[in-house]
Amino acid sequence: MADALEEGEALLEILHDDEVFERELEEIFAKSWVYIGHESEIPEEGDYRQRSIGKDPFIFVRDENGEVQVLWDSCRHRGTKLCRAEKGNTTHFRCPYHGWTYRNTGELVGVPQKGNGFPDLDMEEKGLHGAPNVESYNGLVFASLDPDAPDLETYLGPSAWYLDLYFKLADMEVIGDPHRWEIDTDWKTPSENFYGDNYHVPMGHKSAIDVGIGSATAKGEKESELYAISDVGGHAFSIYQIPGEDFFWGHPPEVTETFHPERLTDEQYQIARQSGVSLGTIFPNLSFIYLGGSDDPEKDTVGTFCLRQWQPIEPGKMEAWNWIMAPKDAPQEYKDRVYEVGVGTFSLSGNFEVDDIGIWDGIPEAADSVFAEQVNATTVFSMGRGEDTLAEVDDSWPGPGTVYREGGMTDENQLEFYRKWHQTISEAH
Ligand code: FES
Ligand SMILES: [Fe+2]
Incomplete structure:
Protein backbone atom coordinates (compact mmCIF):
# COMPACT_ATOMS: atom_id res chain seq x y z
CA MET A 1 0.00 0.00 0.00
CA ALA A 2 2.87 2.38 0.81
CA ASP A 3 4.21 1.91 -2.73
CA ALA A 4 0.79 2.48 -4.24
CA LEU A 5 0.44 5.73 -2.28
CA GLU A 6 3.80 6.91 -3.60
CA GLU A 7 2.33 6.44 -7.05
CA GLY A 8 -0.82 8.31 -6.05
CA GLU A 9 -3.00 5.21 -5.81
CA ALA A 10 -4.73 3.15 -3.10
CA LEU A 11 -6.16 -0.35 -3.10
CA LEU A 12 -9.87 -0.69 -3.79
CA GLU A 13 -10.26 -3.84 -1.66
CA ILE A 14 -9.62 -1.95 1.61
CA LEU A 15 -13.09 -0.43 1.21
CA HIS A 16 -14.70 -3.80 1.95
CA ASP A 17 -12.44 -6.20 3.79
CA ASP A 18 -13.05 -8.07 7.06
CA GLU A 19 -9.44 -8.13 8.16
CA VAL A 20 -8.85 -4.46 7.37
CA PHE A 21 -12.01 -3.53 9.24
CA GLU A 22 -10.94 -5.41 12.40
CA ARG A 23 -7.51 -3.80 12.30
CA GLU A 24 -9.10 -0.38 11.91
CA LEU A 25 -11.13 -0.92 15.07
CA GLU A 26 -8.05 -2.00 17.01
CA GLU A 27 -5.31 0.18 15.58
CA ILE A 28 -7.17 3.30 14.50
CA PHE A 29 -10.34 3.75 16.55
CA ALA A 30 -8.92 2.34 19.80
CA LYS A 31 -5.71 4.38 19.50
CA SER A 32 -6.61 7.74 17.95
CA TRP A 33 -8.38 10.67 19.58
CA VAL A 34 -11.98 10.06 18.54
CA TYR A 35 -14.73 12.66 18.75
CA ILE A 36 -17.35 12.06 21.43
CA GLY A 37 -19.61 15.09 21.40
CA HIS A 38 -19.94 18.81 22.01
CA GLU A 39 -20.19 20.19 25.52
CA SER A 40 -23.38 22.05 24.57
CA GLU A 41 -25.11 18.66 24.17
CA ILE A 42 -24.81 18.02 27.91
CA PRO A 43 -25.11 21.48 29.51
CA GLU A 44 -26.62 20.40 32.86
CA GLU A 45 -25.29 18.08 35.55
CA GLY A 46 -26.70 14.62 34.87
CA ASP A 47 -27.22 15.18 31.13
CA TYR A 48 -26.04 12.22 29.11
CA ARG A 49 -25.85 10.94 25.51
CA GLN A 50 -25.02 7.54 24.08
CA ARG A 51 -21.86 7.64 22.00
CA SER A 52 -19.35 5.24 20.52
CA ILE A 53 -15.66 4.92 19.79
CA GLY A 54 -15.39 2.71 16.75
CA LYS A 55 -18.04 0.15 17.69
CA ASP A 56 -17.51 0.37 21.47
CA PRO A 57 -20.43 1.87 23.44
CA PHE A 58 -19.76 4.81 25.76
CA ILE A 59 -21.84 7.19 27.85
CA PHE A 60 -21.03 10.88 27.42
CA VAL A 61 -22.23 12.43 30.67
CA ARG A 62 -21.82 15.56 32.76
CA ASP A 63 -21.50 14.20 36.28
CA GLU A 64 -22.83 15.58 39.55
CA ASN A 65 -19.66 17.65 39.95
CA GLY A 66 -20.06 19.25 36.53
CA GLU A 67 -17.19 17.20 35.05
CA VAL A 68 -17.50 15.59 31.62
CA GLN A 69 -17.10 11.80 31.77
CA VAL A 70 -16.79 9.25 28.99
CA LEU A 71 -17.78 5.93 30.61
CA TRP A 72 -17.71 2.53 28.97
CA ASP A 73 -21.33 1.39 28.80
CA SER A 74 -20.95 -2.05 30.33
CA CYS A 75 -22.09 -3.20 33.76
CA ARG A 76 -19.24 -4.59 35.84
CA HIS A 77 -21.46 -7.50 36.95
CA ARG A 78 -22.33 -9.44 33.79
CA GLY A 79 -21.45 -6.86 31.22
CA THR A 80 -24.73 -5.67 29.76
CA LYS A 81 -25.28 -2.10 28.61
CA LEU A 82 -26.70 0.20 31.27
CA CYS A 83 -27.84 3.01 29.09
CA ARG A 84 -30.90 2.20 27.02
CA ALA A 85 -31.96 5.70 25.99
CA GLU A 86 -30.13 7.83 23.44
CA LYS A 87 -30.14 10.76 25.83
CA GLY A 88 -31.53 11.91 29.13
CA ASN A 89 -30.69 13.28 32.55
CA THR A 90 -29.94 11.10 35.53
CA THR A 91 -28.05 11.03 38.79
CA HIS A 92 -27.58 7.25 38.55
CA PHE A 93 -27.45 4.47 36.00
CA ARG A 94 -29.22 1.33 37.22
CA CYS A 95 -28.49 -1.90 35.40
CA PRO A 96 -31.65 -3.52 33.98
CA TYR A 97 -30.35 -7.05 34.69
CA HIS A 98 -29.73 -7.38 38.46
CA GLY A 99 -29.91 -3.76 39.53
CA TRP A 100 -26.33 -2.73 40.24
CA THR A 101 -26.40 1.04 40.44
CA TYR A 102 -23.71 3.55 39.50
CA ARG A 103 -23.48 7.27 40.13
CA ASN A 104 -23.07 9.44 37.02
CA THR A 105 -19.41 9.70 38.04
CA GLY A 106 -19.12 5.95 37.34
CA GLU A 107 -18.86 5.00 41.01
CA LEU A 108 -20.69 1.78 42.04
CA VAL A 109 -23.05 2.68 44.88
CA GLY A 110 -25.71 -0.02 44.95
CA VAL A 111 -25.65 -3.82 44.77
CA PRO A 112 -28.95 -5.55 45.64
CA GLN A 113 -28.54 -8.11 48.44
CA LYS A 114 -24.93 -7.09 48.88
CA GLY A 115 -24.74 -8.11 52.54
CA ASN A 116 -26.35 -11.49 51.87
CA GLY A 117 -24.67 -12.24 48.57
CA PHE A 118 -21.45 -10.26 48.10
CA PRO A 119 -20.16 -9.35 51.55
CA ASP A 120 -16.59 -9.10 50.29
CA LEU A 121 -17.23 -7.22 47.04
CA ASP A 122 -14.97 -4.18 46.77
CA MET A 123 -17.41 -1.52 45.54
CA GLU A 124 -14.65 0.98 44.92
CA GLU A 125 -12.89 -1.37 42.57
CA LYS A 126 -16.05 -2.12 40.56
CA GLY A 127 -16.91 1.34 39.25
CA LEU A 128 -17.54 1.79 35.51
CA HIS A 129 -14.42 1.89 33.38
CA GLY A 130 -13.81 5.33 31.91
CA ALA A 131 -11.94 6.17 28.69
CA PRO A 132 -8.28 6.60 29.74
CA ASN A 133 -8.01 10.04 28.10
CA VAL A 134 -10.72 12.66 27.72
CA GLU A 135 -10.03 16.23 26.63
CA SER A 136 -11.98 19.13 25.26
CA TYR A 137 -10.93 21.59 22.56
CA ASN A 138 -13.14 24.69 22.44
CA GLY A 139 -16.15 22.61 23.45
CA LEU A 140 -15.33 19.60 21.24
CA VAL A 141 -14.83 16.58 23.48
CA PHE A 142 -12.53 13.81 22.28
CA ALA A 143 -11.44 10.59 23.96
CA SER A 144 -8.61 8.18 23.35
CA LEU A 145 -8.62 4.59 24.58
CA ASP A 146 -4.84 4.42 24.32
CA PRO A 147 -3.29 5.04 27.75
CA ASP A 148 -0.07 6.10 25.99
CA ALA A 149 -1.75 8.56 23.60
CA PRO A 150 -0.13 11.98 23.16
CA ASP A 151 -2.28 14.82 24.49
CA LEU A 152 -5.07 16.15 22.29
CA GLU A 153 -3.21 19.33 21.40
CA THR A 154 -0.30 17.28 20.06
CA TYR A 155 -2.69 15.03 18.15
CA LEU A 156 -4.45 17.96 16.50
S1 FES B 1 -25.43 -7.41 34.66
FE1 FES B 1 -25.66 -5.53 35.60
S2 FES B 1 -26.44 -6.00 37.52
FE2 FES B 1 -26.10 -7.91 36.65
FE1 LIG C 1 -20.60 15.59 -1.89
Whole structure:
Protein backbone atom coordinates (compact mmCIF):
# COMPACT_ATOMS: atom_id res chain seq x y z
CA MET A 1 0.00 0.00 0.00
CA ALA A 2 2.87 2.38 0.81
CA ASP A 3 4.21 1.91 -2.73
CA ALA A 4 0.79 2.48 -4.24
CA LEU A 5 0.44 5.73 -2.28
CA GLU A 6 3.80 6.91 -3.60
CA GLU A 7 2.33 6.44 -7.05
CA GLY A 8 -0.82 8.31 -6.05
CA GLU A 9 -3.00 5.21 -5.81
CA ALA A 10 -4.73 3.15 -3.10
CA LEU A 11 -6.16 -0.35 -3.10
CA LEU A 12 -9.87 -0.69 -3.79
CA GLU A 13 -10.26 -3.84 -1.66
CA ILE A 14 -9.62 -1.95 1.61
CA LEU A 15 -13.09 -0.43 1.21
CA HIS A 16 -14.70 -3.80 1.95
CA ASP A 17 -12.44 -6.20 3.79
CA ASP A 18 -13.05 -8.07 7.06
CA GLU A 19 -9.44 -8.13 8.16
CA VAL A 20 -8.85 -4.46 7.37
CA PHE A 21 -12.01 -3.53 9.24
CA GLU A 22 -10.94 -5.41 12.40
CA ARG A 23 -7.51 -3.80 12.30
CA GLU A 24 -9.10 -0.38 11.91
CA LEU A 25 -11.13 -0.92 15.07
CA GLU A 26 -8.05 -2.00 17.01
CA GLU A 27 -5.31 0.18 15.58
CA ILE A 28 -7.17 3.30 14.50
CA PHE A 29 -10.34 3.75 16.55
CA ALA A 30 -8.92 2.34 19.80
CA LYS A 31 -5.71 4.38 19.50
CA SER A 32 -6.61 7.74 17.95
CA TRP A 33 -8.38 10.67 19.58
CA VAL A 34 -11.98 10.06 18.54
CA TYR A 35 -14.73 12.66 18.75
CA ILE A 36 -17.35 12.06 21.43
CA GLY A 37 -19.61 15.09 21.40
CA HIS A 38 -19.94 18.81 22.01
CA GLU A 39 -20.19 20.19 25.52
CA SER A 40 -23.38 22.05 24.57
CA GLU A 41 -25.11 18.66 24.17
CA ILE A 42 -24.81 18.02 27.91
CA PRO A 43 -25.11 21.48 29.51
CA GLU A 44 -26.62 20.40 32.86
CA GLU A 45 -25.29 18.08 35.55
CA GLY A 46 -26.70 14.62 34.87
CA ASP A 47 -27.22 15.18 31.13
CA TYR A 48 -26.04 12.22 29.11
CA ARG A 49 -25.85 10.94 25.51
CA GLN A 50 -25.02 7.54 24.08
CA ARG A 51 -21.86 7.64 22.00
CA SER A 52 -19.35 5.24 20.52
CA ILE A 53 -15.66 4.92 19.79
CA GLY A 54 -15.39 2.71 16.75
CA LYS A 55 -18.04 0.15 17.69
CA ASP A 56 -17.51 0.37 21.47
CA PRO A 57 -20.43 1.87 23.44
CA PHE A 58 -19.76 4.81 25.76
CA ILE A 59 -21.84 7.19 27.85
CA PHE A 60 -21.03 10.88 27.42
CA VAL A 61 -22.23 12.43 30.67
CA ARG A 62 -21.82 15.56 32.76
CA ASP A 63 -21.50 14.20 36.28
CA GLU A 64 -22.83 15.58 39.55
CA ASN A 65 -19.66 17.65 39.95
CA GLY A 66 -20.06 19.25 36.53
CA GLU A 67 -17.19 17.20 35.05
CA VAL A 68 -17.50 15.59 31.62
CA GLN A 69 -17.10 11.80 31.77
CA VAL A 70 -16.79 9.25 28.99
CA LEU A 71 -17.78 5.93 30.61
CA TRP A 72 -17.71 2.53 28.97
CA ASP A 73 -21.33 1.39 28.80
CA SER A 74 -20.95 -2.05 30.33
CA CYS A 75 -22.09 -3.20 33.76
CA ARG A 76 -19.24 -4.59 35.84
CA HIS A 77 -21.46 -7.50 36.95
CA ARG A 78 -22.33 -9.44 33.79
CA GLY A 79 -21.45 -6.86 31.22
CA THR A 80 -24.73 -5.67 29.76
CA LYS A 81 -25.28 -2.10 28.61
CA LEU A 82 -26.70 0.20 31.27
CA CYS A 83 -27.84 3.01 29.09
CA ARG A 84 -30.90 2.20 27.02
CA ALA A 85 -31.96 5.70 25.99
CA GLU A 86 -30.13 7.83 23.44
CA LYS A 87 -30.14 10.76 25.83
CA GLY A 88 -31.53 11.91 29.13
CA ASN A 89 -30.69 13.28 32.55
CA THR A 90 -29.94 11.10 35.53
CA THR A 91 -28.05 11.03 38.79
CA HIS A 92 -27.58 7.25 38.55
CA PHE A 93 -27.45 4.47 36.00
CA ARG A 94 -29.22 1.33 37.22
CA CYS A 95 -28.49 -1.90 35.40
CA PRO A 96 -31.65 -3.52 33.98
CA TYR A 97 -30.35 -7.05 34.69
CA HIS A 98 -29.73 -7.38 38.46
CA GLY A 99 -29.91 -3.76 39.53
CA TRP A 100 -26.33 -2.73 40.24
CA THR A 101 -26.40 1.04 40.44
CA TYR A 102 -23.71 3.55 39.50
CA ARG A 103 -23.48 7.27 40.13
CA ASN A 104 -23.07 9.44 37.02
CA THR A 105 -19.41 9.70 38.04
CA GLY A 106 -19.12 5.95 37.34
CA GLU A 107 -18.86 5.00 41.01
CA LEU A 108 -20.69 1.78 42.04
CA VAL A 109 -23.05 2.68 44.88
CA GLY A 110 -25.71 -0.02 44.95
CA VAL A 111 -25.65 -3.82 44.77
CA PRO A 112 -28.95 -5.55 45.64
CA GLN A 113 -28.54 -8.11 48.44
CA LYS A 114 -24.93 -7.09 48.88
CA GLY A 115 -24.74 -8.11 52.54
CA ASN A 116 -26.35 -11.49 51.87
CA GLY A 117 -24.67 -12.24 48.57
CA PHE A 118 -21.45 -10.26 48.10
CA PRO A 119 -20.16 -9.35 51.55
CA ASP A 120 -16.59 -9.10 50.29
CA LEU A 121 -17.23 -7.22 47.04
CA ASP A 122 -14.97 -4.18 46.77
CA MET A 123 -17.41 -1.52 45.54
CA GLU A 124 -14.65 0.98 44.92
CA GLU A 125 -12.89 -1.37 42.57
CA LYS A 126 -16.05 -2.12 40.56
CA GLY A 127 -16.91 1.34 39.25
CA LEU A 128 -17.54 1.79 35.51
CA HIS A 129 -14.42 1.89 33.38
CA GLY A 130 -13.81 5.33 31.91
CA ALA A 131 -11.94 6.17 28.69
CA PRO A 132 -8.28 6.60 29.74
CA ASN A 133 -8.01 10.04 28.10
CA VAL A 134 -10.72 12.66 27.72
CA GLU A 135 -10.03 16.23 26.63
CA SER A 136 -11.98 19.13 25.26
CA TYR A 137 -10.93 21.59 22.56
CA ASN A 138 -13.14 24.69 22.44
CA GLY A 139 -16.15 22.61 23.45
CA LEU A 140 -15.33 19.60 21.24
CA VAL A 141 -14.83 16.58 23.48
CA PHE A 142 -12.53 13.81 22.28
CA ALA A 143 -11.44 10.59 23.96
CA SER A 144 -8.61 8.18 23.35
CA LEU A 145 -8.62 4.59 24.58
CA ASP A 146 -4.84 4.42 24.32
CA PRO A 147 -3.29 5.04 27.75
CA ASP A 148 -0.07 6.10 25.99
CA ALA A 149 -1.75 8.56 23.60
CA PRO A 150 -0.13 11.98 23.16
CA ASP A 151 -2.28 14.82 24.49
CA LEU A 152 -5.07 16.15 22.29
CA GLU A 153 -3.21 19.33 21.40
CA THR A 154 -0.30 17.28 20.06
CA TYR A 155 -2.69 15.03 18.15
CA LEU A 156 -4.45 17.96 16.50
CA GLY A 157 -1.12 19.66 15.80
CA PRO A 158 -1.30 22.60 13.38
CA SER A 159 -4.95 21.72 12.62
CA ALA A 160 -5.89 23.55 15.80
CA TRP A 161 -4.94 26.79 14.03
CA TYR A 162 -7.80 26.13 11.58
CA LEU A 163 -10.26 24.72 14.12
CA ASP A 164 -9.93 28.04 15.96
CA LEU A 165 -11.59 29.77 13.00
CA TYR A 166 -14.71 27.66 13.48
CA PHE A 167 -14.83 27.09 17.24
CA LYS A 168 -12.97 29.96 18.86
CA LEU A 169 -14.00 33.05 16.91
CA ALA A 170 -17.55 32.25 18.05
CA ASP A 171 -18.75 29.93 20.79
CA MET A 172 -20.66 27.31 18.86
CA GLU A 173 -23.58 25.22 20.03
CA VAL A 174 -25.42 22.19 18.71
CA ILE A 175 -28.99 22.81 17.57
CA GLY A 176 -31.35 19.90 18.25
CA ASP A 177 -30.36 16.25 18.19
CA PRO A 178 -27.90 14.69 15.75
CA HIS A 179 -29.44 13.16 12.64
CA ARG A 180 -28.26 9.64 11.94
CA TRP A 181 -28.52 7.42 8.90
CA GLU A 182 -26.85 4.29 7.63
CA ILE A 183 -24.95 4.25 4.36
CA ASP A 184 -23.84 1.13 2.51
CA THR A 185 -20.31 2.34 2.18
CA ASP A 186 -17.06 2.15 4.09
CA TRP A 187 -16.46 4.88 6.71
CA LYS A 188 -13.24 5.85 4.90
CA THR A 189 -15.06 7.00 1.78
CA PRO A 190 -16.86 10.04 3.29
CA SER A 191 -13.94 10.75 5.60
CA GLU A 192 -11.60 10.97 2.62
CA ASN A 193 -14.24 12.91 0.65
CA PHE A 194 -14.36 15.54 3.41
CA TYR A 195 -10.57 15.79 3.36
CA GLY A 196 -11.33 17.82 0.27
CA ASP A 197 -12.79 16.01 -2.73
CA ASN A 198 -13.83 19.21 -4.44
CA TYR A 199 -13.45 17.49 -7.80
CA HIS A 200 -16.79 15.68 -7.38
CA VAL A 201 -18.91 18.79 -6.81
CA PRO A 202 -19.65 19.86 -10.43
CA MET A 203 -20.58 16.28 -11.38
CA GLY A 204 -22.04 14.69 -8.26
CA HIS A 205 -23.98 17.75 -7.14
CA LYS A 206 -24.79 19.22 -10.54
CA SER A 207 -28.56 19.07 -10.20
CA ALA A 208 -28.61 20.87 -6.84
CA ILE A 209 -26.26 23.58 -8.06
CA ASP A 210 -28.20 24.00 -11.32
CA VAL A 211 -31.39 24.86 -9.45
CA GLY A 212 -29.57 27.41 -7.32
CA ILE A 213 -29.22 25.53 -4.05
CA GLY A 214 -25.98 25.56 -2.16
CA SER A 215 -23.13 27.91 -1.53
CA ALA A 216 -22.65 31.32 -3.03
CA THR A 217 -19.10 30.34 -4.00
CA ALA A 218 -19.95 27.01 -5.65
CA LYS A 219 -22.70 28.71 -7.66
CA GLY A 220 -20.18 31.21 -8.95
CA GLU A 221 -22.01 34.21 -7.46
CA LYS A 222 -18.80 35.26 -5.79
CA GLU A 223 -15.32 35.47 -7.21
CA SER A 224 -13.37 33.07 -5.06
CA GLU A 225 -10.29 30.90 -4.76
CA LEU A 226 -10.22 27.42 -3.27
CA TYR A 227 -7.28 26.46 -1.06
CA ALA A 228 -6.50 22.84 -0.17
CA ILE A 229 -4.57 22.52 3.08
CA SER A 230 -2.71 19.39 4.13
CA ASP A 231 0.36 18.52 6.21
CA VAL A 232 -1.34 19.72 9.39
CA GLY A 233 -0.90 16.65 11.61
CA GLY A 234 -2.53 14.17 9.21
CA HIS A 235 -5.80 16.08 8.99
CA ALA A 236 -6.90 18.43 6.17
CA PHE A 237 -9.06 21.40 5.20
CA SER A 238 -10.50 23.03 2.08
CA ILE A 239 -11.25 26.72 2.34
CA TYR A 240 -12.83 29.09 -0.18
CA GLN A 241 -11.58 32.65 0.10
CA ILE A 242 -13.50 35.60 -1.29
CA PRO A 243 -10.85 38.31 -1.66
CA GLY A 244 -11.55 41.55 0.17
CA GLU A 245 -14.97 40.57 1.51
CA ASP A 246 -16.38 40.27 5.01
CA PHE A 247 -18.20 37.06 4.15
CA PHE A 248 -17.70 34.97 7.34
CA TRP A 249 -19.24 31.81 5.81
CA GLY A 250 -22.38 33.77 4.95
CA HIS A 251 -23.21 35.07 8.44
CA PRO A 252 -24.94 38.49 8.42
CA PRO A 253 -23.63 41.44 10.50
CA GLU A 254 -26.05 40.83 13.41
CA VAL A 255 -24.28 37.51 13.90
CA THR A 256 -20.69 38.53 13.17
CA GLU A 257 -20.93 41.34 15.71
CA THR A 258 -21.23 38.66 18.41
CA PHE A 259 -17.85 37.18 17.35
CA HIS A 260 -14.63 37.51 19.35
CA PRO A 261 -11.89 38.65 16.93
CA GLU A 262 -9.54 39.21 19.87
CA ARG A 263 -9.33 35.43 20.33
CA LEU A 264 -7.67 34.99 16.91
CA THR A 265 -4.41 36.19 15.42
CA ASP A 266 -4.67 38.80 12.66
CA GLU A 267 -3.84 36.10 10.10
CA GLN A 268 -6.56 33.78 11.37
CA TYR A 269 -9.08 36.60 11.44
CA GLN A 270 -8.24 37.61 7.89
CA ILE A 271 -8.94 34.09 6.65
CA ALA A 272 -12.16 33.81 8.67
CA ARG A 273 -13.35 37.12 7.26
CA GLN A 274 -12.92 36.05 3.64
CA SER A 275 -14.19 32.50 4.13
CA GLY A 276 -16.85 30.97 1.93
CA VAL A 277 -17.55 27.23 2.02
CA SER A 278 -15.05 25.47 4.23
CA LEU A 279 -14.73 21.81 5.04
CA GLY A 280 -12.30 19.37 6.52
CA THR A 281 -11.65 16.21 8.50
CA ILE A 282 -9.85 15.46 11.73
CA PHE A 283 -8.56 11.90 11.41
CA PRO A 284 -10.07 9.40 11.65
CA ASN A 285 -13.75 10.23 11.29
CA LEU A 286 -14.73 13.76 12.34
CA SER A 287 -15.64 16.05 9.44
CA PHE A 288 -17.40 19.36 9.00
CA ILE A 289 -18.78 21.59 6.30
CA TYR A 290 -19.44 25.28 6.79
CA LEU A 291 -21.86 26.20 4.03
CA GLY A 292 -22.27 29.85 3.19
CA GLY A 293 -25.43 29.28 1.22
CA SER A 294 -29.10 28.54 1.22
CA ASP A 295 -31.59 25.72 0.67
CA ASP A 296 -33.73 28.03 -1.43
CA PRO A 297 -32.55 30.34 -4.22
CA GLU A 298 -35.14 32.94 -3.08
CA LYS A 299 -33.80 33.14 0.45
CA ASP A 300 -30.76 34.78 2.03
CA THR A 301 -27.47 33.04 2.54
CA VAL A 302 -26.82 31.84 6.08
CA GLY A 303 -23.75 30.32 7.73
CA THR A 304 -24.79 26.72 8.33
CA PHE A 305 -22.31 24.49 10.10
CA CYS A 306 -22.67 20.70 9.90
CA LEU A 307 -20.41 18.57 12.06
CA ARG A 308 -20.10 14.98 10.91
CA GLN A 309 -18.96 11.68 12.28
CA TRP A 310 -18.61 8.59 10.13
CA GLN A 311 -19.16 5.58 12.38
CA PRO A 312 -17.92 2.17 11.28
CA ILE A 313 -20.56 -0.58 11.47
CA GLU A 314 -19.12 -3.41 9.40
CA PRO A 315 -17.02 -3.75 6.25
CA GLY A 316 -18.78 -1.71 3.59
CA LYS A 317 -21.32 -0.22 5.99
CA MET A 318 -21.36 2.83 8.25
CA GLU A 319 -23.61 5.26 10.04
CA ALA A 320 -23.43 9.02 9.48
CA TRP A 321 -24.03 11.35 12.45
CA ASN A 322 -24.80 14.96 11.68
CA TRP A 323 -24.95 17.81 14.18
CA ILE A 324 -26.13 21.20 12.92
CA MET A 325 -24.39 24.02 14.78
CA ALA A 326 -24.61 27.79 15.03
CA PRO A 327 -22.92 30.59 16.98
CA LYS A 328 -24.39 30.47 20.49
CA ASP A 329 -24.97 34.22 20.72
CA ALA A 330 -26.80 34.54 17.38
CA PRO A 331 -30.52 35.49 17.51
CA GLN A 332 -32.82 32.48 18.02
CA GLU A 333 -34.70 32.98 14.74
CA TYR A 334 -31.38 32.95 12.89
CA LYS A 335 -30.42 29.67 14.56
CA ASP A 336 -33.79 28.24 13.49
CA ARG A 337 -33.00 29.26 9.92
CA VAL A 338 -29.53 27.69 10.15
CA TYR A 339 -31.20 24.45 11.21
CA GLU A 340 -33.62 24.63 8.27
CA VAL A 341 -30.82 25.16 5.76
CA GLY A 342 -28.81 22.35 7.36
CA VAL A 343 -31.74 19.96 7.01
CA GLY A 344 -32.36 21.08 3.42
CA THR A 345 -28.77 20.72 2.23
CA PHE A 346 -26.44 18.50 4.22
CA SER A 347 -28.65 16.09 6.13
CA LEU A 348 -30.49 12.88 5.29
CA SER A 349 -33.25 14.77 3.49
CA GLY A 350 -30.80 17.36 2.12
CA ASN A 351 -30.23 17.82 -1.58
CA PHE A 352 -26.48 17.41 -1.39
CA GLU A 353 -26.58 14.42 0.91
CA VAL A 354 -28.70 12.18 -1.27
CA ASP A 355 -26.39 12.88 -4.19
CA ASP A 356 -23.42 11.48 -2.28
CA ILE A 357 -25.19 8.52 -0.68
CA GLY A 358 -26.42 7.32 -4.06
CA ILE A 359 -22.86 7.26 -5.35
CA TRP A 360 -20.86 6.04 -2.36
CA ASP A 361 -22.92 2.87 -2.02
CA GLY A 362 -21.55 1.62 -5.32
CA ILE A 363 -17.99 1.41 -4.04
CA PRO A 364 -18.05 -1.49 -1.51
CA GLU A 365 -19.86 -3.76 -3.92
CA ALA A 366 -17.00 -3.45 -6.38
CA ALA A 367 -14.39 -3.55 -3.60
CA ASP A 368 -15.81 -6.87 -2.41
CA SER A 369 -15.66 -8.41 -5.91
CA VAL A 370 -13.51 -11.45 -6.51
CA PHE A 371 -12.43 -9.72 -9.70
CA ALA A 372 -11.05 -6.74 -7.73
CA GLU A 373 -8.29 -9.00 -6.47
CA GLN A 374 -7.67 -10.54 -9.86
CA VAL A 375 -7.03 -7.19 -11.52
CA ASN A 376 -5.44 -5.72 -8.38
CA ALA A 377 -7.94 -2.88 -8.56
CA THR A 378 -6.78 0.50 -7.33
CA THR A 379 -8.30 3.92 -6.77
CA VAL A 380 -6.56 6.95 -8.26
CA PHE A 381 -5.33 9.96 -6.30
CA SER A 382 -2.84 11.48 -8.71
CA MET A 383 -4.73 14.61 -9.67
CA GLY A 384 -2.46 17.63 -9.70
CA ARG A 385 0.75 15.68 -10.32
CA GLY A 386 2.90 16.24 -13.37
CA GLU A 387 3.80 19.24 -15.49
CA ASP A 388 1.39 22.07 -16.18
CA THR A 389 -1.36 21.02 -13.79
CA LEU A 390 -3.42 23.84 -12.40
CA ALA A 391 -2.95 23.38 -8.65
CA GLU A 392 0.15 25.01 -7.21
CA VAL A 393 1.64 25.46 -3.79
CA ASP A 394 0.97 28.92 -2.40
CA ASP A 395 3.85 30.02 -0.19
CA SER A 396 2.16 33.29 0.68
CA TRP A 397 -0.69 31.62 2.62
CA PRO A 398 -0.47 32.91 6.20
CA GLY A 399 -1.47 29.68 7.97
CA PRO A 400 0.33 26.39 8.65
CA GLY A 401 0.48 23.38 6.31
CA THR A 402 1.10 22.76 2.65
CA VAL A 403 -1.42 24.88 0.81
CA TYR A 404 -2.49 24.58 -2.82
CA ARG A 405 -4.28 27.25 -4.82
CA GLU A 406 -6.84 25.80 -7.24
CA GLY A 407 -7.40 23.31 -4.45
CA GLY A 408 -10.09 21.49 -6.41
CA MET A 409 -7.44 20.28 -8.82
CA THR A 410 -5.21 18.30 -6.47
CA ASP A 411 -5.56 15.03 -4.56
CA GLU A 412 -2.97 16.01 -1.95
CA ASN A 413 -5.59 16.28 0.81
CA GLN A 414 -7.05 12.86 0.06
CA LEU A 415 -3.60 11.30 -0.13
CA GLU A 416 -3.00 12.77 3.31
CA PHE A 417 -5.96 10.74 4.58
CA TYR A 418 -4.58 7.51 3.20
CA ARG A 419 -1.04 8.25 4.38
CA LYS A 420 -2.32 8.82 7.90
CA TRP A 421 -4.55 5.76 7.65
CA HIS A 422 -1.69 3.58 6.45
CA GLN A 423 0.75 4.90 9.02
CA THR A 424 -1.73 4.41 11.89
CA ILE A 425 -2.86 0.94 10.90
CA SER A 426 0.72 -0.23 10.34
CA GLU A 427 2.03 1.14 13.63
CA ALA A 428 0.87 -1.54 16.05
CA HIS A 429 2.36 -0.92 19.46
S1 FES B 1 -25.43 -7.41 34.66
FE1 FES B 1 -25.66 -5.53 35.60
S2 FES B 1 -26.44 -6.00 37.52
FE2 FES B 1 -26.10 -7.91 36.65
FE1 LIG C 1 -20.60 15.59 -1.89
